Amino acid sequence: MMSEHETATPCESCGIGHSSGFGEGGFCPFVNQSLRAGDTLYSEGDAVHHVWFVKQGTVVLSRRRSDDRGERVRTVRFSGGFVGLESLVSPVYIDTARVTTNAELCRSTCEGFGRWLGPKHTPARTALEASVRAMVADLPPRAAADGSAEQRVAEWLTHESPQTMQLPRRIVADLLGMRPETLSRALASLASRGAIAVSRTDLQVKDEHALETIARTG
Numbered sequence: 554m555m556s557e558h559e560t561a562t563p564c565e566s567c568g569i570g571h572s573s574g575f576g577e578g579g580f581c582p583f584v585n586q587s588l589r590a591g592d593t594l595y596s597e598g599d600a601v602h603h604v605w606f607v608k609q610g611t612v613v614l615s616r617r618r619s620d621d622r623g624e625r626v627r628t629v630r631f632s633g634g635f636v637g638l639e640s641l642v643s644p645v646y647i648d649t650a651r652v653t654t655n656a657e658l659c660r661s662t663c664e665g666f667g668r669w670l671g672p673k674h675t676p677a678r679t680a681l682e683a684s685v686r687a688m689v690a691d692l693p694p695r696a697a698a699d700g701s702a703e704q705r706v707a708e709w710l711t712h713e714s715p716q717t718m719q720l721p722r723r724i725v726a727d728l729l730g731m732r733p734e735t736l737s738r739a740l741a742s743l744a745s746r747g748a749i750a751v752s753r754t755d756l757q758v759k760d761e762h763a764l765e766t767i768a769r770t771g
Contacts, residue, residue, distance in 0.1 A: 568633070569606050569659060573669065582665030586658045594636060594650040601640035604666045610656025611716070612636050613724055614648040624649060626727040631716045640666070642686050653721060701771055705729055706739040707748065708768035710758060718756045743767065 564570035564581070573581035583606055588594075594605060597617055605612070607630050614636070615624040627648060630636050639647050640663045652658075661669065670678055700708070709729060710718070717725070726736040744751045748763040758764060 567608065567659075580669065582661040582669045583659035584661070586660045588652045588656045588658060590652060590654050590656075592652045594652070595646045597646060597649045599646050601637065601644060601646055601663055603637060603660050603662055604640055605636040605650075605661075606659040607632050607634050607636065608657040608659060610652060610654045610658070611720065612656070612658075613651050613653050613720075615651070616648050626724050629717065629720065629724070629728075638685050639689050641682050643689055647689050653724065654719075700768075702731055702735050702739040703742050704768055704771050705731070706736065707743060707764050710743075710749065711761070711764050711768055718758075 564575045567575075569583055570581055573579045575581055585608075586605075588610070594612065595602070597615075609632055612630040612634075613626055614628050614630065615626045617623075618625050636650050636658075637646065670681070672678070706729065709725075722736055723733050726733045729736065731739075740749065740751045740756070743749045743764070746763065746767065748758070748760050748767060750757045750759050
C-alpha cells in the first residue's frame, strides 16, 4: 500500500507523459485520479467508458464463475500496467476491476485514448487490437493442478514479480485455485524449510535456490 510519503510518478517522468510529449505541446488524454483500497473502476458487463494507466498501487481483475459461485480473480495489474484495454475491441468490460491498495492512476476517456493511439489500421494499432481481442477471448486460467500445494506456491513465488507478494492472501489463494487456509499451511511449510520468511503482513524470499528446488521436486 502506498504510504503517505510516497508520491506517484510525475507526468514528465511517466512513460505515458514522455511518449505524449508532455511539456512540449504534445497531447496526453490521461488525467490523474487518486483512489482508495476497495474502490471499483467498473463491473463486468458495464459499457466501456475509460481506460486507466496504473502509476502506483494494485488493481485486481476478476470474472464471474460459470457455476454462479461468485467471482474468481483472473489477473492483477501493477504500476506500469493498463486497465480497460478491451474498450478498443469490445462495447463492454470483460472483468470487474477493483483497487486493492490506495492508488494513483491516470484515466482517459475511450475516445481520447483512441485519438492518442493514432489512426486505425496502422501496423502497431492493428497488432495491439489483435492482442486485445485474444485477451478478451481468453477464459480465466485454471490453476495448475500438478504438484502439492507447497510446490504450487513455491513455483508461484519463483515466477512472479516481488509486487505480488504484497497482495492480500485471499487473492493469492484464488489465483492459485486453493483455499486461504491451504495457502497459509503451504507458506508455513516453506518458511520452516528456510525458503521464505512470512508473517501476517509480510513475505520475503530468503533462499531462491531452495524455493526453485521445492517447486520442481517438492
